[in-house]
Amino acid sequence: MVNHNAAIPGAQGGLEMTGNPNKGARRQPVVVLGTIGHDAHIVGSSVVRFALEEAGFKVVFLGAVVPPEEFIAAAKESAADAILVSSLYGMARIDCADFGAKCEEAGLGHVRLYLGGILVTDPEEWPQTEALFRSYGFHRVYPPQTKPGVAIADLKADLGLSA
Amino acid sequence: MELSVAIDFGSTFTKGALLDLAGAELVGAAYEPSTVGTDVRVGLRAVLRRLEAAAKRSLKDLPTYVCSSAAGGLRIAVIGLVPTLSLEAAQRAALGAGAKIIGAYGHKLPTSTVRAIEASRPDLVLLAGGIDGGDEDTILHNARALAKSSITAPIIVAGNNAVSDDCCALLSSAGKSALQAPNILPEIDRIEIEQVHATIRELFVRHITRAKGIESTAEEVRLVSEIIPTPSAVLRACELLSKGTPDRKGWGDLVIADIGGATTDIHSASTGSPTKPGALLRGLPELFLKRTVEGDLGMRANAATIIERVGAGPIVGLANSLTGKTLVEQDLRDYAEHIAANTDFVPANDAQVALDAALARSAIKLAMERHAGRIREVFTTAGPALVQYGKDLSNVMTVIGVGGVLAHGRHGHFALEGVVRTPSAEEMLCPLRPRFLIDRSYLLYAVGLLADVAPTAAFDIGAKLMVAAN
Secondary structure, three states: OOOOOOOOOOOOOOOOEOOOOOOOOOEOOEEEEEEEOOOOOOHHHHHHHHHHHHOOOEEEEOOOOEOHHHHHHHHHHHOOOEEEEEEOOOOHHHHOOOHHHHHHHOOOOOOEEEEEEOOOOOHHHHHHHHHHHHHOOOOEEOOOOOOHHHHHHHHHHHOOOOO | OOEEEEEEEOOOEEEEEEEEOOOOEEEEEEEEEOOOOOOHHHHHHHHHHHHHHHHOOOOOOOEEEEEEOOOOOOEEEEEOOOHHHHHHHHHHHHHHOOOEEEEEEOOOOOHHHHHHHHHHOOOEEEEOOOOOOOOOHHHHHHHHHHHHOOOOOOEEEOOOHHHHHHHHHHHHOOOOOEEEOOOOOOEOOEOOOHHHHHHHHHHHHHHHHHHOOOOOHHHHOEEOOOOEEHHHHHHHHHHHHHHEEOOEEOOOOEEEEEEOOOOEEEEEEOOOOOOOOOOEEEOOOOOOEEEEEEOOOOOOOOHHHHHHHHOHHHHHHHHHHHHOOOOOHHHHHHHHHHHHHOOOOOOOOHHHHHHHHHHHHHHHHHHHHHHOOEEEEEEEOOEEEEEEEOOOOOOOOEEEEEOHHHHOOOOHHHHHHHHOOOHHHOOEOOOOOOEEEEEOOOOHHHHHHHOOOOHHHHHHHHHHHEEEOO
């Protein structure tokens, strides 16, 4: 299997985590990324992945058709700072229902949870949609057409990284 | 003639084989009850005397290759972080090194778990956890816990490389023997086991053979290479027969089913890549050479467990298909109780032979299903998608059976058919149409021991000794 995650310290923007409760020493910030549930869409999350790597993050990329439990297992093993969940097939409501609670249970309460993709079909529903997924434990929820740079800027701010 | 000797110190028997590498022939074979508990040399000399009679010459100057599973084999306690990730990777690494896993523990170890590890007296501890650049706290916590413990076994540190030095320092300053190896799970989707295997091999030779009392073998024979665990020799034979040599075409994807009194073990040589087009491969990567050990599926020790898992009705049905008699469930339960209490029992009549074959087939089926991968169809809005976890062994063309019930019984083919995928379990990626061979002379270990020094001769000997199942 080709390793796309070769992390060269300082090579990409020199991002380092300090003051993170999980770490003493500095290290490259880690993000777990994948498409959740029975969703086979991988292009969107691949675009986000490359953008994150360009911005200096270490990305643990899980691909598509990823059960919630695998996000959590990967986040534990990699001591992830954030989990970015992609969902494009309109069933996020089912796949993400207790995602925040599961993370809490797994000792990942300090990990930032982001969700994006095509979560609903009707844009007018967005405020309710956003509220619903925030109630599931997601700290940030993005509507369709959000550029990766927006989420990356939010991530840097949330993690206390320089822009 | 170019003679070599192969020796296996088994748990019950010390076995020996005299092989002519020039002619790729077995010259003689012998076995004697194991004397590893007292003085290994007694049983060994008895075997050598029998081989000398067959050779009509002394064996003292002949190159000799040795493997051992005596005195409990290579007993390893495995520690990782997430059970389905680093702990699973560490278990696969240990099994692939021919070890017996005596305990597997994930997350931060509480004191009670450390006590349990102490009490189990492992030969080795394999400490993993965290991908590189990932979690550090857990492996550091566990290194501290091991440092404070009374464990004396060497500890291999094979986790997050960012804190490997720190873990080794913690252990060394507490007087523990700590060795570093690269992370067995450097990335979430990559397993690296070669260096860990090399370290385990070295420790086995340097310390464990002495602890088991087999080091004195070197005084009796001309030992020309290091002693290895018996399962490693079997895995090497599996690899050789599968891949072949520059002069011999290998047999391709291969499975070895070893059904014993205490465990049922499956070995596979295969990349396990999807055979169904478009299947998405998920989960931890699999090793080409994979070994699984089912400690709850031994033919004697766990007959009752096999019955519980498969059901008495189906097993009796299988037995009746062989004998034509009408055995009932009570016959099976009585037999199971008897053999659990008399673990070296040999079936004495047709009914018992049939029950043994039915139990063997059931144990092999369960063990194969646990070893092989699974495939699921998931229904997405874009149509169905296939998701595969583990190894796809559909195209395994050869299955080799090992074990008394197969070597001595009358229904080897019937028992081995347990590996074949059944319509009721379509999602288990078990072999579809293999041929069945049996290691009737218990000599796979010898093929493995000679695989590096004389690969073509070893292959030819293996091909001759693995005979078609009846």
